[in-house]
Amino acid sequence: MNIAIIGSGYVGLVTGICLADIGHKVVCVDNDISKIKKLKNLELPIYEPGLEDLLKRNVKKKRLSFSSSVTDASKKAEVIFIAVGTPSKKNGDADLTYVEGAARDIAKGMDSYKVIVEKSTVPAHTGKEIKRAIRLVLHQKHKNKRVKNIDFDVASNPEFLREGSAVTDFMNPDRIVVGVETKKAEKILREVYKPLKARLIITDINSAEIIKHASNSFLATKISFANAISQICDKVGADVLKVVEGMGLDKRIGRDFLSAGVGYGGSCFPKDVDAFVRLSEKVGYDFSLLREVRCINESQKKAFLKLIESHMWILKNKTVGVLGLAFKPNTDDMRSAPSFDIIKSLQKEGAKIKAYDPQAMGNSKKIFSGVKFCKDAYDVAKSADCLVVLTEWDEFSKINFRKIRQLMNNPLVFDGRNMYDRQEMKKLGFEYYGIGINSI
Numbered sequence: 001m002n003i004a005i006i007g008s009g010y011v012g013l014v015t016g017i018c019l020a021d022i023g024h025k026v027v028c029v030d031n032d033i034s035k036i037k038k039l040k041n042l043e044l045p046i047y048e049p050g051l052e053d054l055l056k057r058n059v060k061k062k063r064l065s066f067s068s069s070v071t072d073a074s075k076k077a078e079v080i081f082i083a084v085g086t087p088s089k090k091n092g093d094a095d096l097t098y099v100e101g102a103a104r105d106i107a108k109g110m111d112s113y114k115v116i117v118e119k120s121t122v123p124a125h126t127g128k129e130i131k132r133a134i135r136l137v138l139h140q141k142h143k144n145k146r147v148k149n150i151d152f153d154v155a156s157n158p159e160f161l162r163e164g165s166a167v168t169d170f171m172n173p174d175r176i177v178v179g180v181e182t183k184k185a186e187k188i189l190r191e192v193y194k195p196l197k198a199r200l201i202i203t204d205i206n207s208a209e210i211i212k213h214a215s216n217s218f219l220a221t222k223i224s225f226a227n228a229i230s231q232i233c234d235k236v237g238a239d240v241l242k243v244v245e246g247m248g249l250d251k252r253i254g255r256d257f258l259s260a261g262v263g264y265g266g267s268c269f270p271k272d273v274d275a276f277v278r279l280s281e282k283v284g285y286d287f288s289l290l291r292e293v294r295c296i297n298e299s300q301k302k303a304f305l306k307l308i309e310s311h312m313w314i315l316k317n318k319t320v321g322v323l324g325l326a327f328k329p330n331t332d333d334m335r336s337a338p339s340f341d342i343i344k345s346l347q348k349e350g351a352k353i354k355a356y357d358p359q360a361m362g363n364s365k366k367i368f369s370g371v372k373f374c375k376d377a378y379d380v381a382k383s384a385d386c387l388v389v390l391t392e393w394d395e396f397s398k399i400n401f402r403k404i405r406q407l408m409n410n411p412l413v414f415d416g417r418n419m420y421d422r423q424e425m426k427k428l429g430f431e432y433y434g435i436g437i438n439s440i
C-alpha cells in the first residue's frame with residue numbers, strides 16, 4: 001500500500017520504517033528540513049536500537065523515501081498516519097496545534113479517498129476535530145475551484161511502542177488498537193497490518209483514544225504505587241525489591257512497571273497523565289487517583305534529594321557525579337527526564353555536577369548549563385564526593401567499582417534505580433543508599 005507518515009520523530013520514524021520493512025511503500029514526512037536532510041543521507045536523527053539497518057535496507061529496496069511536504073506526500077498516499085508531537089500546554093491539556101496543522105496540510109493535497117489515521121496520543125474527541133478540520137479545508141477548495149466532494153475516513157490507531165525497544169515492540173505488538181467509523185477504513189487498516197499477524201482490537205474512535213490514555217495512566221499508576229511502597233519500606237525496615245518481587249509474581253498483578261526509583265519521566269507518561277486528568281475534568285469527573293499518581297511521582301524526586309542531602313550534609317562546592325541522564329536506558333530522549341529536576345536542585349544547593357550518559361549527552365548539552373560532561377563512568381568518579389545513579393543503563397551494571405572507589409574522594413553511592421546489590425557494595429567499601437532498601 002502507499003502510506004505517508006506525517007512527523008518523523010520517535011514514533012513516526014519507527015512506524016514508517018517498520019511499515020516499509022513489512023512490504024509497504026512509505027514516505028516519511030517532517031516539516032523540520034534538517035531531519036529530512038539527515039534521513040535522505042541515511043542518518044537517523046534519533047537513537048533507536050536496530051532502526052538504522054532497517055532504514056538503509058528499505059531505502060535500498062526503494063520502499064522508503066522522505067519528504068518535507070505534507071501536501072505532496074499525502075496526495076500520493078492512500079493511508080496517512082499523523083505522528084506529530086502532542087506536548088502539554090501549561091494547564092496540562094494536550095496541545096493539538098501540530099495535529100491540526102498536519103490535518104489541514106493533508107486536506108490541501110487530497111484529491112481522492114484517504115484514510116487519515118491518528119497515531120499520535122490524543123484525547124478523546126480528537127478524531128471528530130480532525131474530521132472537521134479536514135472538511136473545512138475541503139469545503140474551501142470545493143468552493144474556490146469547484147472540485148468534486150472528496151470522501152475520506154478518520155481512524156485512531158494509538159501506538160504502544162517503547163523507546164529503546166521500539167522496533168521489536170512495533171513488529172511484535174501485544175495488540176493493535178484500531179478505532180474506525182466505517183468498514184472500508186477497517187478493511188484498509190487490517191490490510192496495512194496483515195503481515196504482522198497480530199491481534200487487532202477493532203473499536204470506535206473515542207474508545208481507541210481512551211485505550212491509549214488509560215493504558216499509559218495505568219502504567220504510571222503502577223510505578224507510583226511501587227514508589228509509595230518504597231517509602232513505607234524505608235520507614236518500617238522492609239526491602240522494596242523483595243516486596244515488588246513478592247507482589248509481581250502474582251499473575252493478576254505482574255512484575256512489569258512495578259519498580260521503585262526516582263519516578264517516571266519521558267515524553268509520554270507525564271504529559272499523558274496530565275492530559276487524561278484534564279479531559280476527565282472537562283467531562284465532569286475528578287480523576288483524583290491520577291492526580292495523586294502525579295504527586296507521588298514528584299515527591300519521589302524530592303525524597304531522593306532529601307536522602308542525598310541528609311548524607312552529604314552540605315552540598316555547596318561538593319562534586320556530585322551523575323551516572324545516566326536519559327529518562328530510561330537505550331534512548332537519547334531527555335524529555336521530562338527525572339535527571340533534569342534532580343540536577344537542577346543539586347545545582348541550586350551549590351553542588352558541582354559531573355555527568356555521563358551513553359547516548360543522551362548531545363540532548364543533555366542543550367538543556368543543562370554548568371554541568372561537566374565526562375567520557376565515561378570512571379571519568380565521572382574522579383574526585384567525586386558521591387555518585388548518583390539516575391538511569392539503569394546496562395553499561396553501568398558492568399562498572400568496576402574497585403576502580404571507582406579509588407577514583408572517588410568519598411565512596412558514597414546514591415542509587416536512584418536500585419541497580420546494585422547492597423551487600424556487595426558494602427563489601428567493596430561503599431556507603432550505599434537506594435530506594436526503599438535503606439533501613440534493612
Ligand SMILES: NC(=O)c1ccc[n+]([C@@H]2O[C@H](COP(=O)([O-])OP(=O)(O)OC[C@H]3O[C@@H](n4cnc5c(N)ncnc54)[C@H](O)[C@@H]3O)[C@@H](O)[C@H]2O)c1
Nearest residue numbers: 007009010011030031032084085086098101102120121159
Ligand atoms: N515517544 C514515544 O515513546 C511514544 C510512544 C507512543 C506514542 N507516542 C506519541 O506519538 C506522538 C509523537 O511522539 P514522538 O515522541 O515521535 O514525537 P517527536 O517530537 O519525536 O516527533 C514529532 C515530529 O513531528 C514533526 N512535526 C510536527 N508538526 C508537523 C507537521 N505539521 N508536519 C510535519 N511534521 C511535523 C516534528 O518536527 C517532529 O519531528 C506523540 O503524540 C506521543 O505522545 C510517543
